[in-house]
Amino acid sequence: MSTDCIFCKIAAGEIPATVVYRDELVTAFRDIHPVAPTHILVIPNKHIPSTNDLSEADQPLMGHLLGVVPKIAAQEGVVQSGYRLIVNTGPDANQVVMHFHLHIIGGQRMKYPMG
Amino acid sequence: MSTDCIFCKIAAGEIPATVVYRDELVTAFRDIHPVAPTHILVIPNKHIPSTNDLSEADQPLMGHLLGVVPKIAAQEGVVQSGYRLIVNTGPDANQVVMHFHLHIIGGQRMKYPMG
Numbered sequence: 001m002s003t004d005c006i007f008c009k010i011a012a013g014e015i016p017a018t019v020v021y022r023d024e025l026v027t028a029f030r031d032i033h034p035v036a037p038t039h040i041l042v043i044p045n046k047h048i049p050s051t052n053d054l055s056e057a058d059q060p061l062m063g064h065l066l067g068v069v070p071k072i073a074a075q076e077g078v079v080q081s082g083y084r085l086i087v088n089t090g091p092d093a094n095q096v097v098m099h100f101h102l103h104i105i106g107g108q109r110m111k112y113p114m115g
Numbered sequence: 116m117s118t119d120c121i122f123c124k125i126a127a128g129e130i131p132a133t134v135v136y137r138d139e140l141v142t143a144f145r146d147i148h149p150v151a152p153t154h155i156l157v158i159p160n161k162h163i164p165s166t167n168d169l170s171e172a173d174q175p176l177m178g179h180l181l182g183v184v185p186k187i188a189a190q191e192g193v194v195q196s197g198y199r200l201i202v203n204t205g206p207d208a209n210q211v212v213m214h215f216h217l218h219i220i221g222g223q224r225m226k227y228p229m230g
Contacts, residue, residue, distance in 0.1 A: 035230040052185050052194055063178030070167050073204075079167055082205020086229055089188075090197020093225045105230055110208045114201055114218070115150040115226050 002047040007099035011045040037107025051089040078106035117162040122214035126160040152222025166204040193221035
């Protein structure tokens with residue numbers, strides 16, 4: 001845990017968030033600035049700053065993180081309608097919080113073309 | 116392998132593609148309709164239609180798939196500038212090819228707000 005990281009604090013339950021899924025490895029909660037009816041962030045409870053920092057040892061964790069996505073999509077009722085996963089890494093992608101987070105966005109048509 | 120899946124055929128080397136990374140589990144190649152200077156698709160060699168179809172047994176594979184992203188980002192020279200990962204699932208996200216694929220998009224500022 002990084003003591004000055006807001007997402008570490010959410011994972012630890014030290015800051016309130018609308019948590020929709022939680023287990024020993026990952027936490028999922030609603031984005032406070034949603035861009036669509038469904039907008040959830042899934043984070044590893046462990047502090048990993050960004051995609052660039054993923055190590056070989058993190059692969060089971062990241063596989064699990066992707067594995068919980070269909071469960072959350074089902075909870076949100078977007079399995080059939082569809083959804084977009086986005087992970088922003090670094091300045092060109094406007095990554096704001098330096099704790100890896102995967103956006104699940106759904107409930108409306110996504111932008112096209114994407115980018 | 117699904118015999119009528121274009122991405123299965125790319126993974127098997129039966130259809131030409133500009134492959135930038137390949138191993139026994141995943142294949143990465145340039146999108147033929149790039150939306151940015153760097154636009155690469157990373158796919159599991161195994162046929163998995165979409166995020167909704169990920170099983171518990173696929174988690175090591177998907178962890179590996181995310182694990183190769185920083186290597187490809189380094190090859191593309193976008194580690195510092197940043198990049199966006201996108202996985203489209205189903206109709207609201209305009210998923211066209213029903214074989215799981217992760218987009219790596221970089222080399223320019225991404226759209227904001229995303230969605």
